[in-house]
Amino acid sequence: MSAVATLRRSRRGGQPASRRLRPWYKNGSLVAGLIIVGIMVLLAVLAPLISPDNPLHQNLDQALQGPSGTHWLGTDKLGRDVLSRLLYGARVDLKIGFLAVLIPFVVGSILGAIAGYYGGWIDIIIMRVVDVFYAFPLYLLVIALVFVLGSGERSIYLAIALVSWVSYCKIVRGEVIVARRQEYVQAARLGGLKNMRVLARHVGPNVVSQAITYAMSDIIMDIMVIVTLGYLGLGITPPTAEWGSMISDAQEFITTLWWMAVLPGIAVVITGLGLSLIGDGLGDLLSPERRR
Amino acid sequence: MPTDTQLKPVLSVQHVSLGIRRSEGHWDPLVRDVSFDVGAGMRYGLVGESGSGKSMTLKAIAGLLPRGVEVIEGQAWFGDEDLLTMSAGRRRQIMGPKLSMIFQEPMTALNPTMRVGAQIAEGPRRHLGLSKKAAMDLAVEMIARTGIPDPVRRARAYPHELSGGLRQRVMIAMALSCQPALVLCDEPTTALDVTVQDQVLRLLTQLCEDMGSALVFVTHDLAVISQTCSRLSVMYAGQIMEQGSVRDVYRAPLHPYTEALFESAPDFDDPERMLKPIPGLPPSLTHPLPGCAFAPRCRHVVEACTTSAKQLAPVADSRLTACDRVHEIFEVNA
Amino acid sequence: MLGRLKFVPMRILQAVPVAFGVTVVVFLLVHLIPGNPAESILGAQATPARVAALSKQMGLDESLPQQYLHFLSNLAHGNLGQSYTYQTSVLSLVLQRVPVTLTLVLYSVVLMLIISVPLSAWAASRPGGARDHAVRVVPLVGLGMPQFWVGVMLLLVFAVGFKWFPVGGYGQTFSQHLWYLFLPALTLAISVSPVIIRSLRSSMLNVLESDYVATARSKGAGGWSLFSGHVLRNAVIPAVSIVGVNVGYLVGGTLVIEQVFAIPGLGSLLIGSIQARDFPSVQAVALFVAVFVVVVGVLTDIVYTLLDPRVDLTRRIEV
Numbered sequence: 045m046s047a048v049a050t051l052r053r054s055r056r057g058g059q060p061a062s063r064r065l066r067p068w069y070k071n072g073s074l075v076a077g078l079i080i081v082g083i084m085v086l087l088a089v090l091a092p093l094i095s096p097d098n099p100l101h102q103n104l105d106q107a108l109q110g111p112s113g114t115h116w117l118g119t120d121k122l123g124r125d126v127l128s129r130l131l132y133g134a135r136v137d138l139k140i141g142f143l144a145v146l147i148p149f150v151v152g153s154i155l156g157a158i159a160g161y162y163g164g165w166i167d168i169i170i171m172r173v174v175d176v177f178y179a180f181p182l183y184l185l186v187i188a189l190v191f192v193l194g195s196g197e198r199s200i201y202l203a204i205a206l207v208s209w210v211s212y213c214k215i216v217r218g219e220v221i222v223a224r225r226q227e228y229v230q231a232a233r234l235g236g237l238k239n240m241r242v243l244a245r246h247v248g249p250n251v252v253s254q255a256i257t258y259a260m261s262d263i264i265m266d267i268m269v270i271v272t273l274g275y276l277g278l279g280i281t282p283p284t285a286e287w288g289s290m291i292s293d294a295q296e297f298i299t300t301l302w303w304m305a306v307l308p309g310i311a312v313v314i315t316g317l318g319l320s321l322i323g324d325g326l327g328d329l330l331s332p333e334r335r336r
Numbered sequence: 337m338p339t340d341t342q343l344k345p346v347l348s349v350q351h352v353s354l355g356i357r358r359s360e361g362h363w364d365p366l367v368r369d370v371s372f373d374v375g376a377g378m379r380y381g382l383v384g385e386s387g388s389g390k391s392m393t394l395k396a397i398a399g400l401l402p403r404g405v406e407v408i409e410g411q412a413w414f415g416d417e418d419l420l421t422m423s424a425g426r427r428r429q430i431m432g433p434k435l436s437m438i439f440q441e442p443m444t445a446l447n448p449t450m451r452v453g454a455q456i457a458e459g460p461r462r463h464l465g466l467s468k469k470a471a472m473d474l475a476v477e478m479i480a481r482t483g484i485p486d487p488v489r490r491a492r493a494y495p496h497e498l499s500g501g502l503r504q505r506v507m508i509a510m511a512l513s514c515q516p517a518l519v520l521c522d523e524p525t526t527a528l529d530v531t532v533q534d535q536v537l538r539l540l541t542q543l544c545e546d547m548g549s550a551l552v553f554v555t556h557d558l559a560v561i562s563q564t565c566s567r568l569s570v571m572y573a574g575q576i577m578e579q580g581s582v583r584d585v586y587r588a589p590l591h592p593y594t595e596a597l598f599e600s601a602p603d604f605d606d607p608e609r610m611l612k613p614i615p616g617l618p619p620s621l622t623h624p625l626p627g628c629a630f631a632p633r634c635r636h637v638v639e640a641c642t643t644s645a646k647q648l649a650p651v652a653d654s655r656l657t658a659c660d661r662v663h664e665i666f667e668v669n670a
Numbered sequence: 671m672l673g674r675l676k677f678v679p680m681r682i683l684q685a686v687p688v689a690f691g692v693t694v695v696v697f698l699l700v701h702l703i704p705g706n707p708a709e710s711i712l713g714a715q716a717t718p719a720r721v722a723a724l725s726k727q728m729g730l731d732e733s734l735p736q737q738y739l740h741f742l743s744n745l746a747h748g749n750l751g752q753s754y755t756y757q758t759s760v761l762s763l764v765l766q767r768v769p770v771t772l773t774l775v776l777y778s779v780v781l782m783l784i785i786s787v788p789l790s791a792w793a794a795s796r797p798g799g800a801r802d803h804a805v806r807v808v809p810l811v812g813l814g815m816p817q818f819w820v821g822v823m824l825l826l827v828f829a830v831g832f833k834w835f836p837v838g839g840y841g842q843t844f845s846q847h848l849w850y851l852f853l854p855a856l857t858l859a860i861s862v863s864p865v866i867i868r869s870l871r872s873s874m875l876n877v878l879e880s881d882y883v884a885t886a887r888s889k890g891a892g893g894w895s896l897f898s899g900h901v902l903r904n905a906v907i908p909a910v911s912i913v914g915v916n917v918g919y920l921v922g923g924t925l926v927i928e929q930v931f932a933i934p935g936l937g938s939l940l941i942g943s944i945q946a947r948d949f950p951s952v953q954a955v956a957l958f959v960a961v962f963v964v965v966v967g968v969l970t971d972i973v974y975t976l977l978d979p980r981v982d983l984t985r986r987i988e989v
Contacts, residue, residue: 098870145819157814176691179960179967181922188956189945192702275818276941291819295930298826305826309819316814317890324810400884403797407700437888444881448980449903457891482867494979636953 065293074325080318084311088134097125099132099285108301120293120300122283126304129285130311136286138289138315140200141267145259147205152212153255159213160220170213190278204266215258219251253330260323264316271312281334287311344439344551345413347397347516351418352410354401354574359401363408364622366392367574371648372411372567374518379541379551381561381582383597385616387656390554393571394520396420396554398437399427414518424618433463433514438649439539440523442503446495452503453491456510463514478509482539505539512543518550537564558601558610562586568596573618575627576648581653590657590666591644593630636665683970685964692960696953697741701734711754711947750957751950755943760954763939768958770840771935774924777851778858779917782984792869797875802892805843805871809864817923821857823932838932854931858923862916869912874905907978914970918963925959 068074087094096116097268103123112120117126159170177185189203232245271277274288287308294304352370357365367389374380382390395401397412397419408506412419413433417426431437436459439445449457456478457471466474479487482505495503504524511519524540525533541564544551554564561568562582570578570593571583589595599612615665616633620627627642628634634641637660646658652668662668703710708724709936728738744750752759793805829837843848877883878901884899936955943951 130881157967171689172687178690178918178984179688179963180695180956181918181925181959182964183922183926185958187944188699188952189702190865191952192699194704226790245935264814271816272818275816276929277928278944288816289821295822298822302826305819305822309816309823312816312819313811313814317811318809320813398888400887424892429893430890432890436886437883439885439888441881445885447882447900447904449907449978450900458891459887462890462895490751496980510885590732604860663745 068325068329071325071329073321074329077318077321077323077325078245081315081322084134084315087131088138091128091131091135092243095131097129099124099126099128101125108297110301114222117303117307120290120304121297124157125128125151125153127291129290130307131205132285133287133290133308134311136280137267137270137288137312140197140270140280141263144201144204144266144270145208145262147201148207148209148262149255149259151205151217152209154253155209156213156216157220160217161224165222167217171217171281174210174213177207180207182207182265182269183272186273187276187278190273194279195281197280200270200273204269208265210261211254211258211262216251216255219254223250253326257323257327260319260326264319267312267315271308307315340409345375347552348413348414349373349393349397350411350413352393352396352412353408354389354396354405355408356404356408363406365408365574365624366398366405366621368624369648370569370571370574372569372574372576372579374552376517377545377550378567379544379553379565381565381568382552382554382571383556383558383561384554385618387573387621389570389574391522394437394522394552394554398520399431399607400433400437429463432459432516434516435520436514436516437520438504438507438511438522438524439609441525441527442507443495443501443598445507446503448486448495450492451492452498452506452560456506456513459510472512472600476510478513479506479542482506482509483535488571492533493592500528501536501565504528504532504536508536508540512547512549513520515547516549518552519544521551521553523555524553526555526557533560540564558586558598570597573624575629575658576656577630577656577659578657579648584655588666590651590655590658590662590668592634594638596633596635599622604644628660636661675972675975677975678972681968685968686870688964689961692964693742693745694738696960699953699956700728700949707728707949711949713947724968745957750954751947753943753951755946755948755951760950763951764821764936764954764958767934767936767939770933771921771928771937773847774851774855774858774928775920776936777848777855778862778920778924781855781859781911781917782863782866782913785859786866786870787902789863790867790874793867794874794878795869795937804873805867806848809868812860812864814918816863817857817861817932818926818930820860821854824853824857825930838930842932851933854927854933858920858925859931861923862920866909866912867914870909873908873943877904878900878905892923903977907974909919910974910977911970914974915967917966919971921959921963
């Protein structure tokens with residue numbers, strides 16, 4: 045294929061993911077995002093080493109204290125060290141947030157690829173199911189599912205998986221439909237490649253890059269879900285340190301110990317910002333022609 | 337300084353230069369030192385290849401320069417007002433009733449969510465103070481005058497329901513609805529089928545004549561100019577190469593670029609003649625040449641052409657050329 | 671105009687299978703409960719006799735399809751079951767709460783538009799400028815804020831700090847409702863505005879650079895007449911579907927935000943019923959909310975068609 049044809053193809057959006065214009069480390073958003081998320085992850089991993097106290101250690105004599113030399117960020121209503129709980133909370137929220145995307149990513153992408161590639165009645169059935177799930181607002185379905193499945197980590201994974209595969213399915217299906225019309229895929233098919241191999245070799249890389257970019261915002265979404273469930277008292281069971289339940293515990297003392305409600309939220313915001321930046325950077329990197 | 341009309345011109349473009357600002361006081365030039373006059377009711381052609389700056393000149397006059405492009409110097413006198421330094425408010429007052437514009441792409445130049453009648457009526461309502469009803473009646477009348485059958489029904493149509501030719505007629509109706517003194521046309525027939533082009537051109541010239549509107553016509557198509565205009569400027573690389581009456585220039589060009597342009601275009605009078613494409617490419621606008629912009633592609637080029645800048649200068653009765661060697665190359669009838 | 675609404679019955683018909691799917695999911699919710707749902711609902715201390723009674727009342731001894739048909743026929747008769755905790759019909763319970771939640775949703779849509787339209791116009795008027803960057807970066811932060819936390823923060827600043835607004839509740843009269851619901855509605859508006867601003871900004875940019883806006887300028891339109899007459903409508907069209915999709919997100923957010931501000935809407939009913947293990951109420955809320963979202967989807971398509979004469983949905987069935 046001539047250079048001109050390659051150019052034309054890339055402008056239409058089906059460029060192979062391997063053609064990168066700029067090395068990743070020169071992408072400002074991506075680097076900034078990686079640094080932010082890296083620091084958060086590092087703090088979570090090192091929590092047992094750097095925390096001043098055991099996050100579960102209660103000391104009712106010293107409950108609801110302001111910042112001091114021993115408790116930099118004060119103590120909560122059970123006298124637990126807020127800083128330690130904040131650090132340990134990162135372990136829980138980040139771990140679940142990152143792990144929870146895996147199942148929906150894989151399942152949703154596969155179903156979307158199948159729907160988009162084969163079309164016809166398979167597509168219709170899968171997309172109707174997707175429509176049904178789309179009708180339920182995220183929080184509603186997650187809350188209801190966690191309720192019926194019982195609280196705890198396993199239910200959260202399962203609930204998130206059941207809810208968020210839909211987005212991957214839609215994205216991947218759309219991408220596959222576009223990619224299927226591309227000349228190079230048509231050419232591969234005419235060249236006699238089997239369906240699955242065409243799908244894997246030629247459509248896969250482009251489509252997956254879209255899904256990965258989306259996954260960044262999905263991790264944010266998942267962290268929001270976990271924190272929200274924690275806030276509603278439906279998530280991780282107490283007394284485990286978790287940002288959402290920390291905010292909910294702190295709300296009754298908001299007039300005096302306001303930072304206890306503010307700080308866990310800021311931790312979520314910073315993590316989210318880092319992930320958004322990574323997502324933006326990946327979007328630019330994996331598909332430069334899609335920049336708006 | 338009106339050079340070629342006894343009457344005061346409707347539009348007098350004086351030494352206009354346009355460019356993209358790079359830093360304070362430094363521009364990449366797009367158009368350099370362009371001057372021409374358009375007399376009342378006259379039809380004036382600006383012809384050149386794409387990138388010659390003809391459309392940009394027109395957009396500057398209409399106040400529709402794209403973001404980043406600025407007027408470096410010059411004036412465009414419209415009556416006794418300078419269109420290039422006019423306030424936005426004043427411009428809004430004159431755009432429509434005194435000066436209007438027809439665009440190249442009838443597919444995209446009409447608002448897709450507004451009925452065409454309402455789009456035509458918008459100008460008259462604003463500028464002539466007509467009631468909604470009266471403006472609508474005028475719109476229907478204008479549609480009828482452009483030769484569209486069943487104008488009442490067509491006025492209620494959305495742009496996507498009309499063909500390209502009909503849409504361009506609607507554009508013409510819109511541009512002429514307030515009887516402007518001057519209509520600017522940016523390649524108005526380029527996007528149309530050849531069969532429709534001719535009809536639309538005839539309609540445009542006819543209506544302008546009826547209304548006494550002058551016309552500035554930008555195109556790359558020499559045949560279109562010869563059909564519609566009385567005077568023209570030939571532009572290349574942001575500069576005017578040659579200026580004169582259409583009859584004189586077509587009979588005997590006085591610039592090697594004009595000559596080459598004619599040789600590269602099909603000639604209906606002599607279909608046997610071979611087309612001669614112009615060798616090479618237009619120069620980069622960001623790195624203007626020190627000498628004549630056409631020198632690298634000119635078959636008559638000599639050393640002197642590439643060193644000193646060329647200026648448009650009169651050679652004969654109301655004819656100007658930017659070629660220093662005009663007397664050596666061409667036979668000039670003074 | 672009316673001719674283009676021919677597609678409406680067709681579009682409603684398309685929504686029917688989705689609505690059925692919704693009932694299936696809501697019905698199956700009970701059966702996702704590990705072990706015997708009746709036992710789980712009543713708790714560990716329940717006597718076997720009570721478990722058996724509830725099992726019978728729930729129809730758990732029938733086969734799954736039979737149970738579903740039963741569920742559907744009850745639904746058709748407006749019978750959503752009895753609330754275990756409130757001892758009244760779930761339907762009346764839900765209907766009591768619907769106006770509250772609906773008011774909150776509409777209120778937040780209005781605030782969202784008040785925030786998004788001027789900001790996106792402001793950003794689009796100088797693309798690449800400082801204001802544009804600000805409007806594009808702020809959403810990055812905004813999207814990472816948990817809704818309920820934004821609510822708590824607004825509460826902290828404007829209700830606890832400045833005491834401009836009540837800390838929670840719903841009020842008695844309509845003007846009180848507007849006052850009580852302002853912070854919750856603002857919370858929701860803030861959480862969706864980034865998405866709306868992004869899409870409105872880019873569609874406004876497209877419109878501003880379009881040929882027909884140049885045409886409008888050549889007719890002497892400018893300023894407000896240009897914006898209202900030519901830019902806004904064309905820019906809003908692509909944003910309508912984004913708003914439509916996000917109404918679902920708004921409704922989901924409402925359920926959580928009601929908790930933060932102690933508003934007696936569907937969300938409070940949902941969380942309260944979950945804590946009381948009051949199953950029929952949970953099902954009913956899920957059903958109502960999901961059906962609402964389906965209806966909003968249909969309305970979105972209708973609005974879209976009314977705004978954009980180029981769309982013909984009778985011909986565009988599957989995109």
